[in-house]
Amino acid sequence: MSGSVVYLERAERGGRLSGLRLCLAGKLSRWTAPAPRGDDASAAQDVSVLRDAARWIRQQMQIASRRAGGPDVMVLDVDGSLCSWLGTTTRDRTVVQALVRQTSVTGEGAGPWGADAAIPGAASVQALGAGAARVGVLATPDAPARLLIDELDALSSTPDSVLSLWHALALAWDPAAVGDGPSASDGEVSAAAPMVAIVLIDPRGRLVWTWSRGGEVLAAGAQALGHDENDEVCVAASDIGRLTNDWLAWSVQLGCSPLRVSAIAPEPACSVQTDASDRPSSLAHGLSGALPDTTVDVIADDDPIGATLLRLSSIAGFASEQSQRPERAIVELSNRPGRAHRGLWRWSAAALLAGAAGIAFVAYRVWEDAGLVRDRARQRSGEWRLVLDEVYPEALLSATPELDLETEFERRRRLVDLPEVKPPMPVLAELESIALVVGNGEIELNEVSVDESLGVRVIVVVPDVPTLELLRDAFRSVGGSSIRWTSDDFRPVDRGRIQCTFRGVWPEQGAGGTAS
Numbered sequence: 001m002s003g004s005v006v007y008l009e010r011a012e013r014g015g016r017l018s019g020l021r022l023c024l025a026g027k028l029s030r031w032t033a034p035a036p037r038g039d040d041a042s043a044a045q046d047v048s049v050l051r052d053a054a055r056w057i058r059q060q061m062q063i064a065s066r067r068a069g070g071p072d073v074m075v076l077d078v079d080g081s082l083c084s085w086l087g088t089t090t091r092d093r094t095v096v097q098a099l100v101r102q103t104s105v106t107g108e109g110a111g112p113w114g115a116d117a118a119i120p121g122a123a124s125v126q127a128l129g130a131g132a133a134r135v136g137v138l139a140t141p142d143a144p145a146r147l148l149i150d151e152l153d154a155l156s157s158t159p160d161s162v163l164s165l166w167h168a169l170a171l172a173w174d175p176a177a178v179g180d181g182p183s184a185s186d187g188e189v190s191a192a193a194p195m196v197a198i199v200l201i202d203p204r205g206r207l208v209w210t211w212s213r214g215g216e217v218l219a220a221g222a223q224a225l226g227h228d229e230n231d232e233v234c235v236a237a238s239d240i241g242r243l244t245n246d247w248l249a250w251s252v253q254l255g256c257s258p259l260r261v262s263a264i265a266p267e268p269a270c271s272v273q274t275d276a277s278d279r280p281s282s283l284a285h286g287l288s289g290a291l292p293d294t295t296v297d298v299i300a301d302d303d304p305i306g307a308t309l310l311r312l313s314s315i316a317g318f319a320s321e322q323s324q325r326p327e328r329a330i331v332e333l334s335n336r337p338g339r340a341h342r343g344l345w346r347w348s349a350a351a352l353l354a355g356a357a358g359i360a361f362v363a364y365r366v367w368e369d370a371g372l373v374r375d376r377a378r379q380r381s382g383e384w385r386l387v388l389d390e391v392y393p394e395a396l397l398s399a400t401p402e403l404d405l406e407t408e409f410e411r412r413r414r415l416v417d418l419p420e421v422k423p424p425m426p427v428l429a430e431l432e433s434i435a436l437v438v439g440n441g442e443i444e445l446n447e448v449s450v451d452e453s454l455g456v457r458v459i460v461v462v463p464d465v466p467t468l469e470l471l472r473d474a475f476r477s478v479g480g481s482s483i484r485w486t487s488d489d490f491r492p493v494d495r496g497r498i499q500c501t502f503r504g505v506w507p508e509q510g511a512g513g514t515a516s
């Protein structure tokens with residue numbers, strides 16, 4: 001299933017949008033921006049043009065798919081873009097951007113990056129593959145693209161991935177970019193993947209080339225072309241010479257060169273105008289001279305850009321997943337924050353503010369409670385100081401108050417006669433003695449009352465007088481008992497039985513108990 005691809009045509013070194021091409025459902029459509037009105041051109045007019053372009057893309061997407069959504073891939077032309085190398089081996093985007101801005105301002109280093117690269121936010125700068133001592137760097141002026149993405153985001157039609165034309169050529173025409181071959185679809189590019197050079201002749205008068213391995217851009221470039229007497233783009237022998245110089249320089253930097261060259265060009269540009277003869281030489285012959293011992297394929301197409309967009313739309317789903325790889329997409333534009341990101345940031349900020357407010361409230365309550373505790377502590381400190389001032393004021397002025405208080409406490413304790421604590425009465429032992437005495441099966445126990453202050457009372461029922469006598473003697477002679485039995489009481493009950501009440505006192509109570 002083919003996806004949707006939008007292609008941005010720019011002018012003025014990538015600073016102004018001049019048109020759009022949309023590949024949707026296998027069909028190509030074009031939108032042309034109105035020409036600037038001379039001196040009246042302004043930033044407001046450029047923004048208005050970008051807003052109209054976004055509406056046109058949204059309208060075409062709704063007509064074709066009957067649903068809201070943005071294009072899968074956005075492709076930028078190479079107008080004002082540059083691919084060169086830097087004298088560094090790091091691929092860190094921050095370091096590379098700083099080095100590019102430095103060389104743009106000072107004029108030192110490799111390649112004229114231009115004024116746009118020196119301005120933060122005016123161009124996307126990212127590293128490509130690294131060589132032995134240098135790294136390839138791609139710089140693309142992207143102000144119109146950023147604004148167009150923002151306008152599309154306002155219409156909920158943000159593209160999934162943003163590519164340069166160099167990335168699009170690598171993904172669309174490199175046979176190893178997608179498929180069962182040794183590609184980089186699942187990770188790093190396999191070393192077995194062949195390096196391919198793709199050359200595109202833009203009918204607007206530009207030669208665009210890229211070196212690709214497994215769909216990843218390793219080197220790229222572009223150069224202007226002339227037109228013949230029929231106002232058609234043509235390739236001169238001098239253009240092939242310039243291309244040869246660029247390729248030789250890049251092969252030295254990377255330590256390798258392509259094994260295959262694929263060229264996409266209009267029919268008139270498939271021949272090379274030489275200075276030595278009026279007879280045209282083939283484009284394939286000219287490119288094979290640039291890289292000897294390579295296989296050259298020339299694809300004649302009146303619309304090379306359109307053919308590239310159609311091939312890219314067939315793998316748009318795969319291309320839209322490559323937004324995190326600088327060799328396959330413009331990472332900064334592909335991950336440009338939109339409304340969803342700003343909404344997430346706003347909600348995150350609101351959550352942080354709410355959390356901060358909650359923490360501030362808790363902190364205030366803790367501070368308030370701490371103030372109460374401090375006040376109470378000061379109050380308690382005043383209270384014990386008053387007490388200590390009455391009891392032992394010398395401790396307030398002492399360097400060792402705790403030691404002095406302990407010494408004074410021991411001194412006063414020895415002066416005070418503390419009441420002696422009486423040991424508890426052996427209640428459990430007496431209960432065992434009583435149980436031993438009344439444990440006869442003929443004796444019926446009705447009540448046992450033991451109290452440390454009132455003494456002991458036992459009420460039993462015996463069957464006859466002899467048993468009563470034996471029981472009285474047993475209470476008075478039981479061993480291990482400290483109770484002195486002082487009185488007893490007898491009362492007949494039914495069937496000749498006798499109820500007996502025995503009373504006893506503890507030794508400390510003496511014989512003060514009254515007999516009944």
